[in-house]
Amino acid sequence: MELNKQTKTALWKMVHQSPGIDATQIGEAVGDSQKTILNYGNPNMDYFPSLKKFEAMMLFTGNVEVLRSWAHLMGHALVPVGGAGEKHRELSIFEAMMQQNITTGQANAKVYEAYEDGVVTPQEYEEIHNIFNQIIDLAKAADQAALKQMQRYTAAVEIEKA
Incomplete structure (x- = not known):
């Protein structure tokens, strides 16, 4: 090989x-x-x-x-995160946001496709609904990653004060 x-x-x-x-x-x-x-x-x-x-x-x-x-x-991009080690959480935030952007694009395409004929069928609604739930989950994941990063920062500040 x-x-x-x-x-x-x-x-x-x-x-x-x-x-x-x-x-x-x-x-x-x-x-x-x-x-x-x-x-x-x-x-x-x-x-x-x-x-x-x-x-x-x-x-x-x-x-x-x-x-x-x-x-x-493999169809991916290697993206620098501005640091290594402790800063790996930044990549999680970035990845969740990028995935949310991709999913939002899919939602836009699905909504446009559904409205092409002026009618949203139950099947089309179900597909749209599932995509929107994915967007919500990804937004929550980005928020949780940001929260963890903030908690790490505030813990370090508290240690410095002590």
Whole structure:
């Protein structure tokens, strides 16, 4: 089994275009030689790092090109959240809001389709009703994620005051 061309190109970018980091430094960080790292990044070779080494390379370089290429192959977008670790809740808020926007678009399309003939049938109403309930659930999820983030902030402020 082979990696696709986009993944090979992204791996090349990780090895050769990570700002301020060269193949020697990557090799030292993951326990491989510079030559091995260059082979990993050579799109003409079928020589790839293990998943463990790939993860170490990605974390060391901070280069997410391979993840971005995989996300695109699967019809997704890789979105930075402005931080890591503790800030992972921001992604939850963002994801819930984006999903709500997508679902709102689906509701708009369904309502437009239902009103095309000037009549809303019971089946059309049921579909519209289900979509609106999804929107409500997603809005609640975004609100809960924001609430948790606020609680984390206020707890930290209270600790500083003490």
